Every structure is written in structure tokens, then in C-alpha cells.
Amino acid sequence: MTVMPGTPQSRLDPEPMPRRDLLGLASLWSAASALLFALLGAMRLPNAAIVAAPSKSFGVTLPESLPAGEAFVPPNRAVAIFRDSEGVYAVSTICTHLGCVVKPNAEGFECPCHGSRFKPDGAVAKGPAPLPLQWLKVKATNGGFQVDEGKTVPAGTRVKA
Amino acid sequence: MSAPATPPPALQELKDNLRAAPRRIFETAFRSGKPTTDRTRSTFIFSNVFLHLHSVRVHRWTLRWSTSMGLGIATTAAFLLTLITGILLMFYYKPYPEAAYQSIKDIHFVVPTGRFIRNIHRWAANVMVVTVILHMARTFYTASYRRPREFNWLIGMGLLAVTLGLSFTGYLLPWDQLAYWAITIGANIAQSPREVTDAVGITGWFDPGGMQKFLLLGSDSVGPEALIRFYLLHVMILPLALMALMSVHFWRIRKDGGLARPADADQRLGNPPGPVYPVFTEAPMKTYSLAAIVRGRTPAVGKGPENTVPSMPHLFYAELGVFMLTTLVCLALALISDAPLKELANPSVPENPAKAPWYFLGLQELVSFSAFVGGIGIPLLVLAGLGLIPYLDREETGTGEWFGGPGGRYVVRQALLVGFGASLAIEAFAIRFGWIREWYLAVPQLVVTILNPGTILAAVYGLYSVWLVKRYRSTRAGALGLFTCFLCGFLVLTAIGTYFRGPNWVFYWSPGDWPRH
Ligand code: HEM
Numbered sequence: 001m002t003v004m005p006g007t008p009q010s011r012l013d014p015e016p017m018p019r020r021d022l023l024g025l026a027s028l029w030s031a032a033s034a035l036l037f038a039l040l041g042a043m044r045l046p047n048a049a050i051v052a053a054p055s056k057s058f059g060v061t062l063p064e065s066l067p068a069g070e071a072f073v074p075p076n077r078a079v080a081i082f083r084d085s086e087g088v089y090a091v092s093t094i095c096t097h098l099g100c101v102v103k104p105n106a107e108g109f110e111c112p113c114h115g116s117r118f119k120p121d122g123a124v125a126k127g128p129a130p131l132p133l134q135w136l137k138v139k140a141t142n143g144g145f146q147v148d149e150g151k152t153v154p155a156g157t158r159v160k161a
Numbered sequence: 162m163s164a165p166a167t168p169p170p171a172l173q174e175l176k177d178n179l180r181a182a183p184r185r186i187f188e189t190a191f192r193s194g195k196p197t198t199d200r201t202r203s204t205f206i207f208s209n210v211f212l213h214l215h216s217v218r219v220h221r222w223t224l225r226w227s228t229s230m231g232l233g234i235a236t237t238a239a240f241l242l243t244l245i246t247g248i249l250l251m252f253y254y255k256p257y258p259e260a261a262y263q264s265i266k267d268i269h270f271v272v273p274t275g276r277f278i279r280n281i282h283r284w285a286a287n288v289m290v291v292t293v294i295l296h297m298a299r300t301f302y303t304a305s306y307r308r309p310r311e312f313n314w315l316i317g318m319g320l321l322a323v324t325l326g327l328s329f330t331g332y333l334l335p336w337d338q339l340a341y342w343a344i345t346i347g348a349n350i351a352q353s354p355r356e357v358t359d360a361v362g363i364t365g366w367f368d369p370g371g372m373q374k375f376l377l378l379g380s381d382s383v384g385p386e387a388l389i390r391f392y393l394l395h396v397m398i399l400p401l402a403l404m405a406l407m408s409v410h411f412w413r414i415r416k417d418g419g420l421a422r423p424a425d426a427d428q429r430l431g432n433p434p435g436p437v438y439p440v441f442t443e444a445p446m447k448t449y450s451l452a453a454i455v456r457g458r459t460p461a462v463g464k465g466p467e468n469t470v471p472s473m474p475h476l477f478y479a480e481l482g483v484f485m486l487t488t489l490v491c492l493a494l495a496l497i498s499d500a501p502l503k504e505l506a507n508p509s510v511p512e513n514p515a516k517a518p519w520y521f522l523g524l525q526e527l528v529s530f531s532a533f534v535g536g537i538g539i540p541l542l543v544l545a546g547l548g549l550i551p552y553l554d555r556e557e558t559g560t561g562e563w564f565g566g567p568g569g570r571y572v573v574r575q576a577l578l579v580g581f582g583a584s585l586a587i588e589a590f591a592i593r594f595g596w597i598r599e600w601y602l603a604v605p606q607l608v609v610t611i612l613n614p615g616t617i618l619a620a621v622y623g624l625y626s627v628w629l630v631k632r633y634r635s636t637r638a639g640a641l642g643l644f645t646c647f648l649c650g651f652l653v654l655t656a657i658g659t660y661f662r663g664p665n666w667v668f669y670w671s672p673g674d675w676p677r678h
């Protein structure tokens with residue numbers, strides 16, 4: 001805004017905003033909002049839409065001679081599969097404390113990292129693990145079973161062959 | 162008569178300039194000349210972009226060995242060593258799971274000098290962690306965090322966090338069993354807020370733990386995504402952050418008037434012992450003219466202005482000395498002991514015992530009672546407590562003095578007893594009798610999270626320091642007690658985690674008693 005020549009101005013009149021201040025404020029706010037939106041966009045970057053991870057579902061055939069209550073651990077899988085009179089079930093061997101792989105033994109499972117122990121059905125027998133081991137989804141296929149490490153089922157869910 | 166055969170003047174000039182070029186290049190690069198007078202000693206510093214983080218003159222108190230013990234400089238030196246060796250390692254390192262392991266193996270066994278460089282990198286990183294903790298302890302015990310240095314203490318905490326972050330991210334890079342399982346545990350510690358959200362039953366819609374873990378790993382388990390994230394943090398983001406913070410840290414020391422010193426430092430120091438080389442040996446001028454100062458003769462003979470001496474050479478030579486000593490220690494350690502490399506990472510068989518780097522083993526010991534308390538709760542509490550110290554202790558007595566302030570040495574000695582006593586007692590109890598879940602299996606997790614050796618220890622230390630504040634009517638006394646206690650707790654827990662925990666995290670008196678299979 002230009003000041004009309006001849007218009008009397010008192011020092012008490014509010015000053016019109018000088019062009020420089022307007023420019024300054026405009027650049028400040030555009031910079032701040034650009035930064036904000038760039039940041040919001042960049043925050044999505046670390047969360048890939050598709051998580052690169054090996055397939056969680058796999059098929060197994062249980063050995064004929066697997067005794068009831070004894071764990072069968074397929075190679076390179078963090079899963080223990082059991083067969084008893086009521087059917088087949090799979091228990092995740094990933095410790096609910098800090099993610100180590102627990103080892104099946106005669107009384108259930110034990111964790112090498114901080115000594116948690118679990119009963120054969122996955123219930124906590126000794127801390128520090130806060131939760132029981134998870135039961136995983138099992139499906140009977142012809143001749144074998146399909147286990148999905150990504151899907152949990154309520155403890156006690158068994159599948160008939 | 163014709164003129165003698167002199168070359169034309171332009172050519173002669175070119176020849177002269179050519180001859181003078183080396184000298185002139187040197188002179189234009191170092192415009193201040195040799196630092197032989199007070200004036201050139203000053204320009205030597207303030208005309209150099211790297212050196213001018215230092216002030217031109219330094220108080221004699223700062224140069225006393227007992228003021229800083231050179232610990233900050235030693236940390237800087239160790240960092241520079243890791244920086245140089247780290248860049249060299251990057252020539253061979255490949256950040257992809259199995260290739261990473263093979264490349265470290267190559268560096269260790271095939272690349273000429275590779276093992277030596279890797280060892281120096283590993284040792285300098287460890288030395289850096291030790292010196293940064295000692296440096297923090299020295300600034301704390303000399304009450305150097307007080308006005309106007311409060312914010313530099315906070316910058317220092319940022320430096321501590323970045324230093325630990327660098328060590329932790331570097332730990333994964335070899336992709337061996339040690340690395341894989343330490344990072345698996347670390348990532349699950351990041352997820353441990355779930356211990357609380359699960360117990361209250363809100364994980365379904367509020368899951369900060371899961372978010373943190375995913376952000377760190379870029380996947381739900383430790384794999385190639387995690388390795389590249391850790392690699393980027395380790396070689397790029399964290400070193401840059403460290404360098405930026407370091408510049409601010411040093412600049413503020415200069416702006417705060419050098420290192421903290423007692424109000425009566427000048428009286429205590431007295432006159433310099435004999436002539437101080439080389440500044441005060443010059444004969445005093447009869448007349449104290451401006452010209453005298455300009456020509457490098459100072460009127461304050463025998464006692465520089467405000468009891469200071471030129472940083473060049475006094476401070477620089479001391480720094481160089483500490484620097485060389487640190488290098489010597491790191492090289493010696495690198496020659497004596499090789500950096501470890503276990504078998505290739507195997508995601509289905511945990512290393513047993515799986516141990517984090519030694520400075521996290523105290524936390525791992527607490528984690529073995531409650532993941533959330535040991536991994537997130539106590540560290541946050543400690544960081545918040547440390548950060549608040551300079552803003553709660555607004556007192557003035559004892560600044561710049563070892564164990565200065567009300568209570569002083571007496572409180573520290575008492576706190577050593579309390580700190581060691583309480584941590585040893587609670588650990589002995591937990592090792593001998595187990596903890597709540599071994600007595601009542603069905604106890605809710607929240608009870609264990611609230612009541613475990615970590616929280617009890619923190620509460621004992623906290624109450625003791627509140628009592629100190631009341632007893633001495635001084636926040637500083639309470640801070641002295643609390644800091645000392647936590648230092649003792651850190652030492653005890655770290656020692657137990659390092660030396661007395663074997664397979665399945667069972668207590669053993671010595672690794673010789675570990676079961677073999
Ligand atoms: C990478 C880590 C760090 C580096 C390289 C570093 C470096 C330094 C250096 C060279 C000094 C000059 C005096 C001396 O050598 O002691 C200093 C002073 C100081 N540092 Fe650090 N430091 C680091 C971390 C920390 C930490 C963790 C704290 C505390 C939380 C801290 C707080 C301070 C304070 C308050 C001073 C001023 C001391 C005084 O005026 O007497 N610094 N630092």
C-alpha cells in the first residue's frame with residue numbers, strides 16, 4: 001500500500017504493513033508449511049507398503065512315529081508341532097519376552113536368553129516372559145499340514161488329520 | 162650500442178613469480194605467520210576455521226590436569242580413530258546379510274592390515290564409551306554443569322546417546338550370531354512398551370512398541386531391511402549428528418568462558434611457577450604503549466591478562482598429548498586382542514548366552530526381570546534425571562571443584578556404600594530366591610512390571626537422595642548421592658551381566674562352571 005501524498009499521518013495511526021515485512025512473513029510461513037508437509041510425507045517412508053519377509057506359511061508332513069507330547073520342529077522354522085489323541089497343533093517357539101527362539105525339552109520349553117520356561121501348552125512356567133507362547137493356525141492338507149506363522153489361534157485349538 | 166642480452170622484463174617477472182610460488186602458496190594458506198609472539202599466536206587460532214573453536218587464550222585453571230583429566234579430548238580422539246578406520250573398513254564392507262558376514266571375514270583374514278584396522282575400530286569404539294562416561298562423571302563431580310553451562314550439559318547427553326547408538330548399530334554389521342541375537346533382543350526391547358499396553362489391554366489400537374520396532378527393523382524380524390537401516394545409521398546419520406553436536410559442544414565451551422573454575426581460582430593458583438615458556442620470558446617494555454601490545458610484548462608480565470596463557474602452544478600441546486596417549490592405548494589393545502567374529506547368523510538357533518555389548522549388560526540384567534522396566538523405563542528415568550540436574554541444582558558453592566558442594570566427599574563415600582550395598586543386596590536376593598513369578602505363577606504381569614529388582618533399586622536410590630536433600634538442605638547433596646548410587650548400580654549390574662551370567666542367563670560364579678555340550 002502506498003501512502004497518499006498529502007494525507008496527514010499521526011505516529012499513533014496503525015502503520016500499513018511494509019512490503020518487506022509481508023515478503024518476510026510469506027517466505028517464513030511457506031518455508032514452515034513446506035517443511036511440515038515434507039516431514040509428514042517423509043514419515044511414511046520407513047513403513048514399506050509391502051513388508052519384505054520370507055513366507056510365513058509352510059507345509060509339513062509329520063513323521064509317522066511322532067510320540068504324543070513330543071515336539072517336531074521343522075528345519076529353519078520357529079514352530080513346534082505336536083500330535084496327541086485330540087489332534088495336531090502348532091506352538092510358536094518365539095519367546096514372548098524378547099524374541100529368542102525357545103527350545104523344547106521334557107517339561108515344555110526353555111528360553112536360552114533370560115531363562116523363561118513354558119509348559120508344553122505354552123503357558124508361562126517361569127518369568128520374565130509376560131505372555132504364553134502363541135498357538136499358530138494349522139490346516140490339514142492331503143497327507144500333511146499347512147502351518148501359518150503369521151496367524152494365531154486360541155490356545156487349545158487342534159486339528160484332526 | 163645494443164643493450165646486453167637480458168631477458169625481457171615480463172619474462173623475468175614470470176620466472177621470479179614461479180620461483181616464489183611455493184612460498185606464496187604457503188603464506189596465503191597460513192596467513193598468520195609463525196606463532197612466535199602473542200599476536201601471531203592469537204591470529205594462528207582465530208584465522209583458522211578449525212582451531213577457532215578454541216579461544217585464543219586459556220585460563221591456567223583449565224590446564225590443570227585435575228580439572229578435566231583430558232577426558233573430553235580423549236573421547237574426541239577415540240571418535241576420530243573410529244572415523245578414520247571406519248571409512249577404511251567401508252572399502253570392503255557389504256551391507257547385505259550373508260555378504261556382510263563374508264566381507265567381515267575377508268577383512269579379518271584376507272585384506273592386508275584389515276584385521277588391524279578392524280581391531281582399532283572396535284577398540285576405539287569401546288574406549289570412546291568408557292571415556293564419555295568418565296567425562297560425564299567428571300563434569301558432574303566438579304559441578305561444571307552449572308550456570309551458564311546448563312545447556313552444554315544437555316548437548317553432552319545428546320552426545321552420550323549418539324555414542325551409544327553408534328556402538329549399538331555397529332554391533333549388527335558383522336552379521337554373526339552375536340550380532341543377530343543382540344539386535345533381535347534390542348529390537349524387542351524397543352517393542353517392550355507392549356508389556357504394559359498388553360497388560361492394560363490397549364495394544365490393539367495403541368501400540369507404540371510395535372511401531373518403534375518396525376521403524377527400526379523395517380520388517381518384523383531382523384533381516385536385510387534391518388541391516389541396511391542400521392548401516393545407514395551407523396555410517397551416515399549418527400556420525401553426522403555426532404559431529405554437529407560436537408561442534409556446538411566445543412563452541413559453547415568457548416562462549417561460556419572456558420572450563421568451569423572456582424570463584425577464587427586466581428588466588429588458589431598464585432603466580433606461575435617461574436617463567437612460563439615462551440610467552441612471559443620476554444623482557445617487559447619500559448613504556449606500556451599500544452605499540453608494545455601490537456608487537457607482541459604484553460604489559461602484564463608474569464601474569465597474562467586474567468591469569469590466562471595463549472592456547473597455542475599451551476592448550477594445543479596438552480590436547481595433542483592426550484590425543485597421542487589415546488591412540489597409543491587403542492593401538493596397543495588392537496595388537497593384543499582381536500575383535501570377535503562368531504559363526505554366521507542363524508535365525509533359528511539363538512546364541513547361548515546371547516549378550517549385548519558390555520555397556521548394555523547392566524540393562525540386560527534388568528531386562529531379565531521385566532523387559533519394559535529394564536529396556537525403557539529405567540533408561541528414560543535416568544536420562545530425564547540427568548537432564549534435569551543443572552536445572553534443579555541452582556546452587557553456587559563448589560563449582561569447579563571435585564566433589565564440590567554441601568556434603569561433598571562425605572556424601573559421595575556414603576552414597577558408594579548405599580549404591581553398592583543396595584544393588585548387591587537386591588541382586589543377591591533375586592539370584593538366591595528368584596522373583597515373584599517363581600512364587601506365584603498366576604500373578605498379573607503389571608505387578609511384576611511395577612515390582613521388580615530394577616524398580617525397587619531405583620526407588621531406594623531415589624528415597625536416599627531425597628533424604629540427602631532434606632538433611633543437607635541442598636539439591637546438590639541429593640544429586641551427588643543419586644549420581645553416585647546410579648553409577649554403583651551400573652557397575653554392579655554390568656559386572657553381573659558380563660561375568661556371572663551363563664547359558665539361559667543362569668548365575669555362575671565363573672565361566673568355568675558353564676555346562677558344556
Ligand atoms: C562424544 C561425546 C563427548 C565429547 C567428544 C565431549 C567433549 C568435550 C570436551 C573436549 C570438553 C572440554 C573439557 C574436557 O575435556 O573435559 C567438554 C566439556 C564439557 N562436557 Fe563434554 N563431551 C562429550 C560428552 C559429554 C557428556 C555425555 C556430557 C554430560 C552429560 C558432557 C558435558 C560437558 C560439560 C558440561 C562440559 C563443560 C565442562 C566445564 O566447563 O568444566 N559432555 N566436552
Ligand code: FES
Nearest residue numbers: 095097098111114
Ligand atoms: S527372550 Fe526368552 S527369556 Fe528373554
